[in-house]
Amino acid sequence: MLVTRRRSRQSVFIGGNVEVKILEIGPTWVKLGIDAPKEIPVIRSEQKLTSEENLAASQALRPDLVSGLVEQIRPASAVNKMPSGKPVPGSPGLQALAEPRP
Amino acid sequence: MPEFSTKYFDRIRYEEQSVICFPSGLPGFDRERKFLLIEQPINKPLVFLQSLSRGEICFPTLPVLAIDPDFRLRVSPEDLRTLGLPENQKPRIGQDLVCLAIISLGENRPPTANLLSPVIINLKTNTAVQTIPLDSSYSHQHPLVAPSEALVCS
Numbered sequence: 001m002l003v004t005r006r007r008s009r010q011s012v013f014i015g016g017n018v019e020v021k022i023l024e025i026g027p028t029w030v031k032l033g034i035d036a037p038k039e040i041p042v043i044r045s046e047q048k049l050t051s052e053e054n055l056a057a058s059q060a061l062r063p064d065l066v067s068g069l070v071e072q073i074r075p076a077s078a079v080n081k082m083p084s085g086k087p088v089p090g091s092p093g094l095q096a097l098a099e100p101r102p
Numbered sequence: 103m104p105e106f107s108t109k110y111f112d113r114i115r116y117e118e119q120s121v122i123c124f125p126s127g128l129p130g131f132d133r134e135r136k137f138l139l140i141e142q143p144i145n146k147p148l149v150f151l152q153s154l155s156r157g158e159i160c161f162p163t164l165p166v167l168a169i170d171p172d173f174r175l176r177v178s179p180e181d182l183r184t185l186g187l188p189e190n191q192k193p194r195i196g197q198d199l200v201c202l203a204i205i206s207l208g209e210n211r212p213p214t215a216n217l218l219s220p221v222i223i224n225l226k227t228n229t230a231v232q233t234i235p236l237d238s239s240y241s242h243q244h245p246l247v248a249p250s251e252a253l254v255c256s
Contacts, residue, residue, distance in 0.1 A: 047234055053204065062209070066145060
């Protein structure tokens with residue numbers, strides 16, 4: 001890993017056509033500006049983590065794992081307050097997902 | 103009434119007004135725009151987010167409040183616009199606003215919930231986003247391994 005010290009308004013280049021500029025430095029954050037060609041996607045690391053997590057979640061859906069999880073969480077969920085509002089039209093049962101309005 | 107073949111629920115029939123639209127898809131699934139929420143009595147409190155374009159894509163989810171009753175929802179102005187919610191008002195999980203965490207159920211890993219990027223659904227407009235806040239203290243792999251403790255209401 002390259003470690004380098006940069007000040008506000010300085011920058012580094014990655015691969016000749018990607019420039020990462022330090023725009024502003026705050027007490028607990030830095031503001032970056034990234035210039036990259038259109039074909040190079042620039043995303044936050046959280047977005048990448050979310051993509052990977054979504055891929056894992058959609059692929060590993062197995063009935064036995066689902067029922068295993070349900071068994072573990074059901075006793076506790078039974079004590080969660082379930083509102084008894086009117087069903088949302090066209091979405092039977094969806095009212096159980098939301099907390100009641102105060 | 104439209105029908106759709108799914109991998110996990112076989113053939114399902116649904117009403118058009120139950121279709122949830124993700125205008126920009128989900129991260130990693132940019133092309134999946136239309137989903138259904140499926141609840142099965144046997145699998146409560148799980149909620150399944152079933153794609154309506156690819157039958158094999160189905161996300162198991164849990165309401166975030168069932169995982170963390172104190173969950174603090176943060177949504178960017180852009181995502182609020184997508185959801186058709188006022189930008190100057192803090193969104194509240196409630197009757198019209200459902201907030202779900204996608205669950206990862208791997209064979210070789212303990213089950214976890216993605217509290218970092220919850221799925222938010224506005225049931226008034228049937229639009230949804232998976233929001234990724236700029237500053238979040240929540241994990242993308244929140245453990246559900248000790249759910250009997252984690253789920254106890256305070």
